[in-house]
Structure formats: structure tokens, C-alpha cells
Amino acid sequence: MDRSLAELEVLVRNRICSVCTERTVEGQCGLEQPSSCALFRLFPQVAQAIQSVQSDDIQQYIEAIRRNVCSVCAAQAQDGSCETRQQVQCALDAYLLLVVDAIEEATGRTFDKHGLGGPDIGITARPRPQIQL
Numbered sequence: 001m002d003r004s005l006a007e008l009e010v011l012v013r014n015r016i017c018s019v020c021t022e023r024t025v026e027g028q029c030g031l032e033q034p035s036s037c038a039l040f041r042l043f044p045q046v047a048q049a050i051q052s053v054q055s056d057d058i059q060q061y062i063e064a065i066r067r068n069v070c071s072v073c074a075a076q077a078q079d080g081s082c083e084t085r086q087q088v089q090c091a092l093d094a095y096l097l098l099v100v101d102a103i104e105e106a107t108g109r110t111f112d113k114h115g116l117g118g119p120d121i122g123i124t125a126r127p128r129p130q131i132q133l
Contacts, residue, residue: 003106009043015102016095038073038084039092039099045069046092050103061100065092 003011016039017023022030031037039046049068053060069092070076075084085093092099 005044005047008047008103008106009040011106012043012099012102013040016091016098019098020091020095022091037091038069038075039090039095042069042073042092045072046099047103050100051107058097058100062096065096 017029018027020029022037024030029037035041046065046069049064050061052068053064055061066080070080070082070085073082075090076082082090082093084090088094
């Protein structure tokens, strides 16, 4: 199923923003500067990183995000550390599993959440169409 980048962003916003701890009682983004949210500020890179993974291992998604998104994020230090991520204030990192699940689902893949947290962390995936950029 072909989805544009804009469509994917809307789907991810609907899934993530509704459960984000920064959300206000009124359902709005509670960040002082909503544009500072790494998940959506870097969404094209996020979508491409997730799309680039062809693995049954969730760790591959994490590595793709660290390599292609965190590496260009202003919050990450030269040595690869990230205070924002360490303080669980990065929505991309905090909600990565949900983001991967939403994008995979939207592009026709199945994300198998069984076994997450144990030694058999991984996903079962079927080939999916490419994201239209």
C-alpha cells in the first residue's frame, strides 16, 4: 500500500500524539516549542530510516534511527550521547516502537510485538511498497 510522506506523518501523529506525555488536557501539544519535537522535526529521515530496514530484528530499526536520524539531530552530542534521550524527553526514542509499528502497518507490513522485551525481540515482516517522497 503506497502512502505519501504527508499521509504517514498524519497517521503517526494520530497514533503518537494521543499518548504522548507532553499532551495537554485539551489534547494539544504541551511542548514549549512544538516544532522542537524530534519525531516530527525529522520525520522525513525517520520514515526513510524505518523504510530502509529489511530485518526481523527491532534492534535494526534502532540502529537505523541512531545512524540516520539521531546523527543529524542537534540534541545529540559529538560522541553520540544525547541528554534529551537519556532524560526520556525525546518523543522519537520514547515512542519508537509505536512509530515503527504505525509506519509498518501503514505501508502494509506486520509488526509482531510478541516476545518484545525478551531474548526473541523481533518482527515478522512482509515486503512493503516504498514510501512516496
